Amino acid sequence: MDKTLAGTILTIDLNTNPIQNPSETPPDELIQELNRMKSENKKLSDMLTIVTTNYNDLMQTNEYENIGNFIGNNSFNHNCYDEYSSPGTPKVIKSNVSRIYVRVDPLDTSLVVKDGYQWRKYGQKVTRDNPSPRAYYKCSFAPSCPVKKKVQRSVDDPSILVVTYEGRHHHHHPDISAVSPSGVAGASSPGRIPIECSGSTPSLDHLKDTLTCSKIQKAIATTDSTEIQQLLVEKMAYSLTRNSGFTAALVAAITGRIFDEVISAENSGDIIVSNSKAFSM
DNA sequence: CGAGTTTGACCGGCGC
DNA sequence: GCGCCGGTCAAACTCG
Numbered sequence: 001m002d003k004t005l006a007g008t009i010l011t012i013d014l015n016t017n018p019i020q021n022p023s024e025t026p027p028d029e030l031i032q033e034l035n036r037m038k039s040e041n042k043k044l045s046d047m048l049t050i051v052t053t054n055y056n057d058l059m060q061t062n063e064y065e066n067i068g069n070f071i072g073n074n075s076f077n078h079n080c081y082d083e084y085s086s087p088g089t090p091k092v093i094k095s096n097v098s099r100i101y102v103r104v105d106p107l108d109t110s111l112v113v114k115d116g117y118q119w120r121k122y123g124q125k126v127t128r129d130n131p132s133p134r135a136y137y138k139c140s141f142a143p144s145c146p147v148k149k150k151v152q153r154s155v156d157d158p159s160i161l162v163v164t165y166e167g168r169h170h171h172h173h174p175d176i177s178a179v180s181p182s183g184v185a186g187a188s189s190p191g192r193i194p195i196e197c198s199g200s201t202p203s204l205d206h207l208k209d210t211l212t213c214s215k216i217q218k219a220i221a222t223t224d225s226t227e228i229q230q231l232l233v234e235k236m237a238y239s240l241t242r243n244s245g246f247t248a249a250l251v252a253a254i255t256g257r258i259f260d261e262v263i264s265a266e267n268s269g270d271i272i273v274s275n276s277k278a279f280s281m
Numbered sequence: 282c283g284a285g286t287t288t289g290a291c292c293g294g295c296g297c
Numbered sequence: 298g299c300g301c302c303g304g305t306c307a308a309a310c311t312c313g
Contacts, residue, residue: 121286123305136304287310
């Protein structure tokens, strides 16, 4: 278990399995920006602000449907969800609908995605445009919870499950510890940033409940907490790992910067990581 | 025995 | 109006 921040970021890089979209153009501007910031030895908070701005721009200008999350078998993935309608239709924002992708074992025929919530399957159907069946689930944790999800294998790549969430959970995450080996949880709630903190502080709990992608910048602006900033770095790094070039640049830039701060803090006796569990893998 | 899954039937929206 | 298709229902079934 590597509990260092640098280890966390590197682990994100190793565990993610970005699938390149052929139409995707590498965010060269971001790579250059990160390299420039690192060379100028900018402060982490400054880097976050700039990266977040570019991150939001990237998310808003993508022509293809929003990202997904690419992970190993039975792991949990998380990301920042834009809420688009299905591909092929005009880019219309559809409320409370999001889609993620999960890489699974192609030989595993079960349509099960472990996201920490409890789901009840209520139907399965073979659709016209995809030979693999689509499974329908309702959230069973809270009787009144309206959230549904649909799980179906990608027609292009059977090793990828396409999970479509509809609605938002209006209850707390039922089992935050059982979600993933990384201990990162809460991402099945569309539009929310998955943050887990074993030592709950009011500020972190507030973030956990209220942060959305559009609020990242505000959060950065209103907090001096290195811990929260690091969580945001993790969040953005995860989302941007679609591009291997950018991933490498991001990891190099941010981990280099964080490592510098950690080493500096250790030398000075300051405690930077107040909640190591949030970063442990 | 209760909770979850399976699966065929049914319903409603949409295009022709 | 009709047929197609995605989504949902609900009885039967399975499992712990």
